[in-house]
Amino acid sequence: MKLTLQIKLLPIEEQALSLLNTIRTCNIVCNRISDIAWEKKEFNQYRLHHLVYHQTRDSSNLSAQIVVRCISKVINAYKAGKKKKRVFKPLGAITYDSRVLSYKGNTASVWSIDGRLRIGFVCHNPRYLPHVKGEADLVYRKGKFFLFQTVEIPEENIKDVEEFIGVDFGVNNIATPSDGIQYNSKQLDKVRNRYSRTRQSLQSKGTPGGRKCLKRLKGREARFATVTNHAIAKQVVEKAKSLNMGIALEDLTGIRERTKVRKVQRRKHHSWAFAQLRFFPPI
Template identity: 45%
Template sequence: MKLTMQVKLLPTAEQAASLLKTMEQFNAACDTLAAIAFSNKCANKVELQKIAYHGIRADFGLSAQMTVRAIAKVVEVYKRDKSIQPSFRPHGAIVYDERILSWKGSDRVSVLTVDGREIMPWVAGAYQHARLDRVRGQADLIYRDGQFFLYVTIDVGDVPPGDPTEYLGVDLGRKNIAADNDGETFSGAHIANLRNRHARLRRKLQKKGTKSAKRLLKRRRAKESRFARDVNHRISKAIVRKAKDTGRGIALEDLKGIRARTTVRRSQRRAHHSWSFHQLRAFLTYKAAMEGVPLVCVDPRNTSRECPCCGMIDKRNRPDRDTFRCIQCGHAGPADTTAAVNISRRGSRHAAERRAA
């Protein structure tokens, strides 16, 4: 199993200028390669290299391997849609491999630039340092907000998944980010309050329109997403830990396309479209795989309307957003927990059917 690890580079002013120059030359070469690929209708790396390799090296001063990486990047993008000619931002990412980037001890990295090799320090947390020996394959050099980062691929190994008979059902939502069938809920109130506060501040700064207001907007633009990402990391870690400790798998609803399937009032649109359920599911997926906890996605239809006691399905079972009360048998409880119970049972049935097959 492979994951992506972020480390921050600390180049000197001269090294930073050299990295920026390399990015600009590399992406300018990609633009030229894209024009050649588009005009020749060529989406094959070997064929494009035969056509353009020597000209790109001569015109842009790239090394042999960096030219090869530029060709690979262009072909990868062009293959997605051959009806348009790709274009590349001047400071777009550069893909490095082992031939043009190497790690020097625990705090230095050697990076190839158009001005030659540059050895520069990097910093990261204890998590990244502990996994440096697992670096595999390529690394992407990213320039963001005046800083340079390396996104490195690491191999964390494969943990054989277990074969549990029971599954921890997890209902994902906006008011409660997650709720499981044990009755534990992870409230989204703090994220909602933060997003409302940021929205008010954005409106105020955008209305003001001064240079200082624009600078403040730029500094704060990623603060909300970083906070939500941290919350999703903590929630997913807690859910996976509980499932592992109790010998259960994890069952989730398959919410793919939910924004296209559902409609909300105008006042709820911002909250609806900023709901990061896909990120939480991605975190749960890879954390569960690392711990050997199987994860299944089940059909989400009627999970919040079905009574777990008698099986009655009716929208009147939900008199309001937070309450479930069966109109047939009288079973009542928190709506999110009830939905998680149904998800748990569907996950267990899914596992039983898989074993039977």
């Protein structure tokens, strides 16, 4: 099972400055590569690599592997569409792999334009670190640095079961297992309504302070909904394990296209994260 482990880096001031400069440099290089890819209409990674690799190495202070990762970032961006030239933000996320990033204890060895940086970190599930496999995204968000690292957890042995717990999904009741327990959305709706009112108030003012506050609040509602879904998923799975039963989930594919809602119901309907709950790993 592949998961994404969120790791918060704890750099000192000099290391933070070096990471920022590294991110900016990589995105400048990505924009140069994107210019060439767009001009030549070349969106194949192998051929683009031969077009830009050597000149990029000669004109920048990036290592060979980081240049390869920059080329991959550009190619991945054009996979979403080739009708528009891709432009990368100065502080957009950059990708690392095992050649330029490693972990030892509570320290991460991260490549930067100033050399390797050994930075302390914290993460919510350190027991997953031995299962690190694949790439990691270095993200700068609200003055903090995060690594979103791919890990591959060994699958548990699948047991044959004869009985299942059925789970229905809904807007008012997030999940309703067949054992009769209901996980309602009262608290989630309360939080969403509060953030919605706050956003409307700040947006109507249009002041610099209001925009700064909006930026600070960004993502809080989504994170609360994610934690709620994760907690529900864990409880349902633990119940199924204790009873030695399987889980049968309601399939709501295309439900938003099949149903019509009133205007006042649109926000609640479209913020319904049933797909996230359906695929949440229960660990």
